Amino acid sequence: MKKTLGISLLLLSMALSGQAKEDSIQFSRISTEILNNGKAYTELKDLTKNIGHRLSGSEAYEKSVQWAAKQLRDAGADKVWLQEVMVPVWERGKESMQIKTAGGTWKSLKMLSLGNSEGTNGKDVSGEIIMVQSLEEYDKLPAEKVKDKIVFFNYPFSQSYVETFKGYSEAAVYRVTAAALTAKKGGKFAVIRSLSSAFDDVPHTGAMRYDEKIAKIPAVAIGNTTADELERLLKTQKVTAKLNSNCGMKADKLSHSVIGEITGKKDQSVIVVGGHLDSWDVGEGAHDDGAGIVQSIEVLRTFKKLGIQNNHTIRAVCFANEENGVKGGVQYGKTAKETNEKHLFAIESDAGGFSPRGIALNMDDNKRNQIKGWAGLFLPYGVYDFEGRYSGTDIYPLHDMGVPTAELVPDSQRYFDIHHTDEDTFEKVNRRELLLGAAAMTQLIYMIDKNW
Amino acid sequence: MKKTLGISLLLLSMALSGQAKEDSIQFSRISTEILNNGKAYTELKDLTKNIGHRLSGSEAYEKSVQWAAKQLRDAGADKVWLQEVMVPVWERGKESMQIKTAGGTWKSLKMLSLGNSEGTNGKDVSGEIIMVQSLEEYDKLPAEKVKDKIVFFNYPFSQSYVETFKGYSEAAVYRVTAAALTAKKGGKFAVIRSLSSAFDDVPHTGAMRYDEKIAKIPAVAIGNTTADELERLLKTQKVTAKLNSNCGMKADKLSHSVIGEITGKKDQSVIVVGGHLDSWDVGEGAHDDGAGIVQSIEVLRTFKKLGIQNNHTIRAVCFANEENGVKGGVQYGKTAKETNEKHLFAIESDAGGFSPRGIALNMDDNKRNQIKGWAGLFLPYGVYDFEGRYSGTDIYPLHDMGVPTAELVPDSQRYFDIHHTDEDTFEKVNRRELLLGAAAMTQLIYMIDKNW
Numbered sequence: 001m002k003k004t005l006g007i008s009l010l011l012l013s014m015a016l017s018g019q020a021k022e023d024s025i026q027f028s029r030i031s032t033e034i035l036n037n038g039k040a041y042t043e044l045k046d047l048t049k050n051i052g053h054r055l056s057g058s059e060a061y062e063k064s065v066q067w068a069a070k071q072l073r074d075a076g077a078d079k080v081w082l083q084e085v086m087v088p089v090w091e092r093g094k095e096s097m098q099i100k101t102a103g104g105t106w107k108s109l110k111m112l113s114l115g116n117s118e119g120t121n122g123k124d125v126s127g128e129i130i131m132v133q134s135l136e137e138y139d140k141l142p143a144e145k146v147k148d149k150i151v152f153f154n155y156p157f158s159q160s161y162v163e164t165f166k167g168y169s170e171a172a173v174y175r176v177t178a179a180a181l182t183a184k185k186g187g188k189f190a191v192i193r194s195l196s197s198a199f200d201d202v203p204h205t206g207a208m209r210y211d212e213k214i215a216k217i218p219a220v221a222i223g224n225t226t227a228d229e230l231e232r233l234l235k236t237q238k239v240t241a242k243l244n245s246n247c248g249m250k251a252d253k254l255s256h257s258v259i260g261e262i263t264g265k266k267d268q269s270v271i272v273v274g275g276h277l278d279s280w281d282v283g284e285g286a287h288d289d290g291a292g293i294v295q296s297i298e299v300l301r302t303f304k305k306l307g308i309q310n311n312h313t314i315r316a317v318c319f320a321n322e323e324n325g326v327k328g329g330v331q332y333g334k335t336a337k338e339t340n341e342k343h344l345f346a347i348e349s350d351a352g353g354f355s356p357r358g359i360a361l362n363m364d365d366n367k368r369n370q371i372k373g374w375a376g377l378f379l380p381y382g383v384y385d386f387e388g389r390y391s392g393t394d395i396y397p398l399h400d401m402g403v404p405t406a407e408l409v410p411d412s413q414r415y416f417d418i419h420h421t422d423e424d425t426f427e428k429v430n431r432r433e434l435l436l437g438a439a440a441m442t443q444l445i446y447m448i449d450k451n452w
Numbered sequence: 453m454k455k456t457l458g459i460s461l462l463l464l465s466m467a468l469s470g471q472a473k474e475d476s477i478q479f480s481r482i483s484t485e486i487l488n489n490g491k492a493y494t495e496l497k498d499l500t501k502n503i504g505h506r507l508s509g510s511e512a513y514e515k516s517v518q519w520a521a522k523q524l525r526d527a528g529a530d531k532v533w534l535q536e537v538m539v540p541v542w543e544r545g546k547e548s549m550q551i552k553t554a555g556g557t558w559k560s561l562k563m564l565s566l567g568n569s570e571g572t573n574g575k576d577v578s579g580e581i582i583m584v585q586s587l588e589e590y591d592k593l594p595a596e597k598v599k600d601k602i603v604f605f606n607y608p609f610s611q612s613y614v615e616t617f618k619g620y621s622e623a624a625v626y627r628v629t630a631a632a633l634t635a636k637k638g639g640k641f642a643v644i645r646s647l648s649s650a651f652d653d654v655p656h657t658g659a660m661r662y663d664e665k666i667a668k669i670p671a672v673a674i675g676n677t678t679a680d681e682l683e684r685l686l687k688t689q690k691v692t693a694k695l696n697s698n699c700g701m702k703a704d705k706l707s708h709s710v711i712g713e714i715t716g717k718k719d720q721s722v723i724v725v726g727g728h729l730d731s732w733d734v735g736e737g738a739h740d741d742g743a744g745i746v747q748s749i750e751v752l753r754t755f756k757k758l759g760i761q762n763n764h765t766i767r768a769v770c771f772a773n774e775e776n777g778v779k780g781g782v783q784y785g786k787t788a789k790e791t792n793e794k795h796l797f798a799i800e801s802d803a804g805g806f807s808p809r810g811i812a813l814n815m816d817d818n819k820r821n822q823i824k825g826w827a828g829l830f831l832p833y834g835v836y837d838f839e840g841r842y843s844g845t846d847i848y849p850l851h852d853m854g855v856p857t858a859e860l861v862p863d864s865q866r867y868f869d870i871h872h873t874d875e876d877t878f879e880k881v882n883r884r885e886l887l888l889g890a891a892a893m894t895q896l897i898y899m900i901d902k903n904w
Contacts, residue, residue, distance in 0.1 A: 035611045159487045162833055162888070197884060355807070355863050357834065381614050382809065382863070384836050411807050411834070411863065413884040432649060432865040436614070 034439045040294035041431040048284035048426040055281040056321040057089030057253045065256045068318045072260030076304030082256035085331040087321040093246030100240045112203040114219040115324050119245030126242035127188045131234045146185035150241045153192045164412040171195045179219035180211040189218040193227040198417035201225040206420045257328040261315035270313045272346035273299045276322030283424035291353030298438035319394040333397025347406040348392020353434035354410035358385025363404030383440045483891045492746035493883040500736035500878040507733040508773040509541030509705045517708045520770045524712030528756035534708035537783040539773040545698030552692045566660040566671040571697030578694035579640045583686045598637035602693045605630050605644045616864040623647045631671035632663040641670040645679040650869035653677040658872045709780040713767035722765045724798035725751045728774030735876035743805030750890035771846040785849025799858040800844020805886035806862035810837025815856030835892045
């Protein structure tokens with residue numbers, strides 16, 4: 001018995017090693033094809049330079065919908081369609097902010113209104129600035145000290161974390177809640193130090209949220225060097241600020257996510273790879289998230305080009321409205337539920353087109369461990385970290401329906417230098433880094449398609 | 453006995469785990485200090501913007517010697533000195549190259565003479581271009597087909613490797629040998645397709661070597677898009693090239709490596725961390741190798757700042773003349789041998805200031821395995837790859853004397869886009885990526901200082 005078991009194990013391990021060898025060859029074919037013939041980089045150039053930024057509801061966004069549908073067809077998708085979704089429409093309009101010290105003159109500051117923020121309706125709103133370093137400090141301030149003031153939340157992005165997303169998450173609460181908190185104590189508007197890892201003067205926008213029960217006052221972000229200067233001034237003197245802005249929410253609008261797929265040869269259960277097609281209304285939305293879009297299209301193209309016979313349907317989804325509503329992701333999940341379409345797996349790329357280092361796995365331990373068992377195949381491609389337990393924003397609705405989900409984990413050092421800014425441009429994307437991200441997702445989907 | 457052993461193992465493992473915890477805390481202190489207060493990035497800005505490129509023998513190089521000595525003193529080195537070394541002096545001077553098709557007019561090409569190449573002494577040298585794709589193809593060419601011709605070695609940098617250094621090594625033989633091979637068959641000069649991973653028109657210089665027995669003819673590099681265009685032309689027609697250049701070797705000159713150290717508290721055996729202070733005469737030598745210099749200085753500063761009591765002497769070495777002679781590295785090894793100075797370990801950073809991914813270990817398996825046993829401490833810092841078996845060029849003389857050596861392994865995707873070009877500027881360096889490289893080296897040196 002012992003001997004037989006020994007031999008069985010030997011045969012099994014030989015079979016497994018043959019299997020591993022076949023997979024390793026397929027991994028290499030995928031990587032070589034994408035590094036040599038990948039189109040993600042030139043497609044990203046086209047998207048960023050010929051369409052540019054593309055906030056939900058904008059004309060540019062609808063142009064990008066047509067663009068994405070064409071790229072998916074060119075990539076060889078068997079079927080391409082638009083999924084209707086109602087999206088919020090936020091418009092920035094003109095905006096300016098100035099500060100003045102006692103006896104000084106008004107001085108303009110570089111700033112950006114936060115996304116979804118109301119403006120001042122084109123009127124000057126001014127008042128004295130008070131500065132707090134943290135929510136704890138703000139919580140202790142009595143309302144009379146805030147009333148009619150402008151609150152400057154001077155919370156710095158922490159440089160201490162190796163993974164910059166931790167610093168971002170920690171600081172994001174200021175962006176999201178500054179206006180509501182300021183309004184609650186009767187302040188006029190809120191200013192935040194940008195969620196930025198760079199020591200420059202670039203303001204970062206991004207979504208904020210109102211408390212529906214209280215006044216919707218404006219919130220703006222300033223760059224780090226402006227924040228440093230303001231901090232310095234406020235330590236010794238009174239500073240008055242004046243804001244004039246026109247931003248605000250308009251009526252919701254019909255828009256679209258874009259979907260393309262290669263039909264499964266064995267069944268039609270679905271594997272999703274996606275990113276979000278919308279971006280903020282600054283820069284070019286290159287890393288966030290043009291990268292995820294062109295990488296997802298690359299996955300389809302690579303399956304077609306290499307003639308990999310997919311058992312299940314492989315679907316690239318370009319989600320609408322991630323930035324200021326996640327309506328595309330929610331609609332996708334809703335439709336999947338309504339049509340009772342079986343989803344095997346979904347992965348999103350929405351952390352920038354940088355060198356991949358890992359894949360975060362948001363699923364039960366059995367499936368996690370199965371994927372972690374493939375780690376040796378990924379290691380030669382610089383992909384070694386499977387410890388994260390989260391997945392992309394747009395596929396959380398799928399996750400909540402019980403679908404195993406994941407997110408590509410690129411190197412995070414440069415992302416928050418340029419995230420949600422004028423600096424998120426094509427020039428900041430490296431061709432090989434972008435392509436390796438596409439390769440890692442293709443490799444994982446190849447394994448899941450074959451084994452699930 | 454068994455029980456006693458069990459308890460001893462338990463106690464040992466408790467002690468070890470206490471040890472690991474202490475180390476893990478020290479790793480975190482090092483990373484946090486460097487990410488928050490590191491000076492490497494601002495120092496690199498100073499070096500690149502106020503001194504710029506600094507080829508051996510140039511006035512700028514000698515300025516950088518004074519600069520490095522000052523930085524080392526400011527970092528808190530107990531002792532700073534210059535190590536004399538005779539270095540080769542190569543000067544570029546003016547250079548231009550033009551091509552012409554039958555019936556066409558002369559058209560200028562963007563090009564760079566290769567480092568150490570002789571020029572045309574300011575005279576026009578022209579002839580018909582013949583193109584070969586590989587050394588194999590060139591070897592088969594009879595000498596009469598090469599005689600009086602210009603040979604275009606059109607070997608492309610391979611995009612297929614995940615680690616770009618493999619593509620570089622493969623192509624480097626063309627840069628090093630093109631002139632000697634061309635001269636051997638009577639050609640007039642050699643042109644190579646740049647060793648570049650980018651699809652742009654930036655020519656890459658770098659060291660070439662002559663065969664002392666044959667004529668020293670010029671060698672130049674052209675960027676990828678110019679090479680593509682030339683390839684296209686040569687497939688259908690005769691193309692003539694004309695080169696006019698003044699480059700060449702001058703008399704050797706006295707120069708200096710710069711050394712600073714913190715004296716060992718227990719003994720004076722030496723741990724070296726280094727980079728090379730010289731650069732090519734284009735761009736700013738930011739990644740190659742300003743990065744390695746400022747990271748090495750950061751290691752010393754961090755030991756001082758955190759008050760880590762080093763058992764052994766920790767020495768930062770800014771080597772002279774890596775690019776076109778390695779005379780600084782050779783002199784350092786020679787001096788160490790002559791003075792019988794015991795070296796425990798040496799590490800170099802000379803692969804760019806990108807996010808660290810690993811440390812290559814060039815030493816016996818016992819020592820390798822000991823370091824690999826610390827891998828768990830490095831993983832939270834994104835440093836996971838200890839498989840490489842090589843070390844920096846400047847510390848090969850130490851390696852050859854039996855000293856365990858190593859090299860920092862940063863992400864390699866962007867390096868050969870800008871290596872040895874006008875594009876190797878400060879703007880291409882990311883602050884956090886640079887600092888994390890310094891942190892990884894400080895962490896390793898902390899472990900080696902403590903355990904060896």
